[in-house]
Amino acid sequence: MMQRKFLLFLSVLCFLTGFSQEKIKQSINSNWQFYKGKINHTDLETNKNIAWEEINLPHSWNKFDVMDDQWGYYRGEGWYKKTIYVNPNWKNKSVYLYFEGANQTTEVFINGKKVGSHIGGYTAFSFPVKEFLQFENPEKGNEIVVKVDNSYNEDIPPLDADFTFYGGIYRDVYLIASNEVHFDMTNRSSQGVFITTPDVSLTSSKLKLKGIVENNSKSEKEVIISTKLLDKNNIEVFTLSSNLKLKPNSKTDFLQLSKPIQNPKLWSPEDPYLYKAVSVILDKKTKKQLDLFAAPVGFRWFSFTADKGFSLNGKPMKLIGANRHQDYKDLANALPDVLAEKDMKLIKDMGGNFVRVAHYPQDPAVLEACDRIGLLAMVETPEVNRITETKAFEENSIEMQREMIRQNFNHPSVIVWAYMNEVLLRPRYDEKSAERQTYYKNVAALAQKLENVTREEDASRYTMLPNHGAFDLYNSVGLTKIPMIVGWNLYHGWYNDTFSGLETFLENHHKVLPDKPMVITEFGADADRRMRSDNPKKFDKTMDYAMLYHKHYLNAIENLDYVAGGTIWNLVEFNSEGRAESWPHMNNKGIVSWDRIPKDAYYFYQARLSKKPIVSIGSKNWTNRSGVLSSENESAFYQDLEVFSNENEVTLKINGQSLGSQKTKEGSTIFKVPFKNGNNIVEAFSTSNESVKDFASIHFTLYAPNLNSEKYPFDNIRISLGDQRQFTEELTQQNWLPEQVYAKGSWGYVGGQAYKMRGNPQIPYGTNKLIKGTENDPIYQTQREGIEAFNFDVPDGKYELTLYFAELVSGNTREALAYNLAEKGQKEEKAFRVFDVLINGQLFLENFGNNNYLEPEKAVDLKTTIFVKDGKGIQVDFKQKTGKTILNGIELKRIF
Template identity: 50%
Template sequence: MPISKAQQISQTINSNWLFFKGDTAANEKVKWEKISLPHSFNTHDVMDDDPGYYRGKTWYKKTIYIPGSWSQKVIYLHFEGANQVATIFLNGKKVTQHTGGYNGFNVRLNDLLQFNPAGITVALAVQVDNSFDPDIPTLTADFTFFGGIYRDVRLNVYEKIHFRADDRAARSLYIATPAVTANSASVLIHGDIAGINAGSTPVSITHVLLDRDGKQIAKNEQLLKLKTGITPITAEFPQIANPKLWTPENPYLYRVVSTIRDGKTKKVLDELVNPLGFRWYQFTADKGFFLNGKPYKIWGTSRHQDNMLMGNALPDALHVKDLRLLKEMGANFLRVAHYPQDPAILEACDRLGLLACVEVPIVNTITESDAFYRNSKEMQVEMVRQNYNHPSVIMWTYMNEVLLKAPFKGQPKRQEVYYQNVVKLARSIDSLLQKEDPYRYTMLVFSSNYELFKRIGLLQVPQVVGWNLYNGWYTAGIEKFGEHIDRHHREFPQTPILITEYGADGDPRIRSLSPVRFDKSQEYETYFHKEYIKAIASRAYVSGGIAWNLADFNSETREEAMPHINNKGLLDIYRKPKDVYFFYQSYLLKQPFIRIGSRNWKLRSGTAESDQELSCRQQVEVYTNQQSEVTLSRNGRVIGTVSPTNGIAAFDVPFANGLNLLEAAVQSSGSTIKDAAEIDFLLLPMSLKSKTLPFSELNVSLGDNRYFIDENAHQVWLPEKEYQTGSWGYIGGEVYRIPNSSRHPYGSDKNILGTDYDPVYETQRTGIKEFRFDVPDGRYELSLHFAELISDQKREALVYNLDNKEARAEKQAERMFDVSVNGIKMIDQLGSGNYLVPETAYSTRLFLDVKDGKGIIVLFTPIKGETILNGIQLRKIY
């Protein structure tokens, strides 16, 4: 028989809100800003140069209309998410408060309103407070706690008899598949029906299982008499023959249509439609992960939910876009980290085919208080119940790197108590998760301190151990990654392992032909992932690898090359793929694939091989999943043909000045697949007085071995080099390095104020004597760039900087020096007493005429302390 549809009402009320940032009563006369939801009040202050961002009280208000026809209905306000404490007022009266910024919550309106046939208007006000609270997770983390009503708000309207809607804001109908094989499957349903003044009302409950085409596969029907209040229900499809299995490659979804009908009139009172996927899976300690009885390596990423200058306040389409990009990369898994995200995320995982885990936001530390424990457990229950009916979810996760920043340093006895309280909370959460959902795995996510986790017994708590490891990034020795997980497998041979984080920063503007650890280049990021993929793939006992992170994301406390942004994404913060994304495609995709790896390095520069050979050779990698030879051409001429190794064909490309069209081709099953990329190359003459390639412009980052790309200005900042006659370069000095840091190869990790060119100002040559340009006669513009990197400002070492966790301050530098150009003193006594303000960019432009073939000699004469130079630019005017 056809399924009758209930006339449910669920409408967003995102438009026409008023907003005020401040601690004031909602009815005071203040200047309100007109906004629409989703909305965050931290979209811009997290990106400015002032440390910190607004964490405090704000107000949202709007008028809602309740028609008279709803007077016999049950009405809920549903908030998908408000960070992090939301207090709800109706008509000036406080009605409820919700704690926690990442789960949904409901407000039942019926008992709060006086209905009339003409309808009523209601003044809704919401105080949202994202202040730090020691009793509310998350306490600290390497991401930004954006405040606001940043997800949808809905009015949901039900009949008086309905599937319960206030079970931690979940619809109380939970569907599990306790037993699945290739030949049969069982379905178990349990939940609650809410009946307002039901009093022995007879109802029929039907559950119909439909396949993808809408064909009825099974039906369960039962009659019962409701009692007033909550009536539990259960139902079962004990045996579904030959189920079509859900996999990431074929995410086959059934639907379960659950209906409540009046037992006498057959009127539909409520109806729910839930997705259902038949799959079975297992994490093993020796052979990794199995899906539907077959070995299945997990490959995916974690994801944060923010976009540039939007915070977390995204429309559903942008959430889904992220998952499409993840799927197009060839991934089969999403770690929803470090908190539950928009409902659209798991809906898309079900539909697109992405296995998933979701976690509660306990990160870095805990508070040893009953309120913290209570809030942690409540968030966990909300998370499970609101996300239960998603076949994509195979695991619930908790406590990310929870001992990364343990308190009570120097108090070993007190610290030991803290450790045991962490273990106690972990056991409590793990037990509660297994009670809430006995059909899915639990996972606790660890940082690198293996000895500590082993000693206190935390490694023994979860069903699956997740490792966040950054050997070769935060700590030296990329080979130690494999040693770490091999040790864990050797000492805990019964514990399944999943690599839940690994990654390296790749600033989209920074490139290197000789990448090194922590240079922030895309080339090192790609190298890092190549090595980790090899290590994970070669170990059968490792269930898989989850890269950190899908896209660059906001972390307000970060400084470094791109302040306030964590650049470990495979996509940049605007969702533009980096080189490493293309490498993953070549490794993971099944369909024929070829891509020029550094296709986004569209603006390059370098020096010609000679005044006769007007080209500059730089390496380009081509990624492919084909085994046959790859051919690369430039402007129609074949450069070479290379057999790929581990999916990579590397070429030395002779770039010419101007436009270079690269075309890569490989044979696949008798046909040719191709890719192309346009590279604009700014070729510099070997001899600056060259007649065949006249000099025009040069930009140099001192103390640097990288290329900094400024596409907006159409400029490439070259790595420094020592002076050679006829060319250009520095004389004297040393590369600046952070004192007592084993991590940074050169430069500083400070946010340089007053500039967006942080990578240029963070590197420096100290004690420089001269910089020379052997240019022809003419008029020139010379720009000099300085930044005092040594400061007595005390800076808290951020928790993720594993080589230095202590607060540190340096002795303020005292320096003074003159700068002369071609024998004329242009800058007198530059130093800490005037323009060299610590951690602040200072630049000046000088104009000069070069005569008599003398070129340009910039002389740095010390008066007190050492001379410095961060960047230098020269442009020929005529």
């Protein structure tokens, strides 16, 4: 038996290795030149003054301008050029230039002649290029010039979205040379062969292949299509064979259907067992191998129902995972494949089984990883927020849908094709106009066409249309009736009402649409990893409020049978250039940071979903903390510390001292931990298995209520005014404390009130405006208006005092962002304020205000040194002249 397996393996190996001699696929990512701006391609040779930049692919020209202090980012032309050298023997082959993705319109020229163009930034495209290449002088090479343009275009989705439309050739580019007879390479840049697995059950399954063979030669050919199914160990399961006669310069369809395979090993997230389908084209006379196709095969069957949710291979399964955007800190969307794969592994390691590839098809490495590691996937096209009522927009949308499906067809992980995310979020025309009603009809008509195309392309998978939470609107327009599944992007307890509104909404769907399966395609809350609160409030952007949010949503998803599942918005933080908020240009809802550091919510989901034993200390990346003692006699500051675990009981130690053991409930338990001044070592472990553990090193700064304390002498203290959160600077890791009222012997403000942004009921205090000139926007986004004084009762000595200001009432009202559902765009009056600042009675700032340093929405910090004597401490007085006095932050540093 072993000898037979070895011989079979050798035959398969020979079967595969012959491929490398017949078809060549080589990346051409290295040593390109790039120019950002407009060029006439006919002038490239004559214009020697073009300042080309040396780059490699993948590449985006928006890596940094999306994070600067200026609104907007470069959307326009970018030009790439490279000399390629082709083998002279390729003149007898078919040669293609293949792009995995370039955003968003692309034109390609070779040796000065236009090869072709492509519309759409998220699907692959390729061109036959042999006729444009010169083979006679190999050393001369061939010049490729590529024009990419990410300008706004009314006829190309996406038109508007809560993510950044980066420009560039941001995925891999390949040259492919094949024999003149090959599997179709012009079928929307797909593999040319499509695999389905009909009639799957526990006891048997079939394999079906459908494809096209292309004959680019001038003569008739007779070929054999031979397909082997190999198991995980490359042992042959069966062989299929088909004879084809190919006319010159033609394409010929073929279809292969296997007999039932007995007792197939099934693919699932728990056991992602993959077979391989390997098809070769053989010349019938010479038996020479002409081309090869290979793809993974996963035998599985699945269903969605309105009452019981999702089942896989006959077993109920709750789909839980995350959405994924493709950008990365300092890389834009030009990621190496390994980082895309790591994102999928983050979901898998969290215990998730589902990924929504949102809001556009992504790098091939994403679904390849899903197949291997066992993640079910939904993929969608980028019609987001609104449509354009033109034939061109419709045609582009339909073409993107076809490209997406054909290019990603051979992935057993894919179970849903989707389209039109939140397409009614930003409708055109006045609300009650006849034009608005016509627009809604046109949206529904396009949705039906996309639905029809999707079912025509792939009857083996489900369709979905993800909507924002306006149930009555989507239902009345008919968008809940068109797809097979309805997706809901729900933010109860964030953008609107309270947590309990989630269950009310879901129950209403189940009542009104009793036959329509549903998935919660988005849910999440901003979690700025720099901000914490002991009293979290909706929209305060703290890690603590986000934890309350995720706990409620996961419980609801798990407890309601008719909810098929949910995907967190988002796996990672991602760039959205039009956002301001606590971290400008970022959507902070990710449970993992932009540079892929897990937040508390990630560890929570891991504790709830993962099967392997987990103990994780919450907020372990918050390594520098501070707190104000209630009494100088105390030796430690008590702070709640959450430990996430799927173990029954957890034990905690701090600095070697045991704090006892506690039972976990719903994935965590909270210890009250005494942090001493200085470094603290925290250890958490499973009470029943000490090898399941986690560590954290936390430096804590204790402040006595009296800054005159000898026991806790302070070096530096920072206070954020108008705020009830702690903030930690990303670069310096310095902590800012929330404000407090002055009491004799201590420190604090006198008078005034916390500023609250007008016209935005979401934000509990402060503003969401971008503040220029700082990386620490939260310090400047809150302030105390009408402040009379700020006092520090400090001992005698020399100090450095810094005052932080920003004018928040600027008259520069921006349009309300569509996704902030409660925010109202309204005209803001420009502030005019003038006041003096005195320090210990001495004038420090005279007539400080909008006519000088206090420019709209710009950070201002002013520093001075003070010598305190005679036990007077420091008193900063604010004297109003015109308008209200303000202070955003204050810092005091002891020099000696």
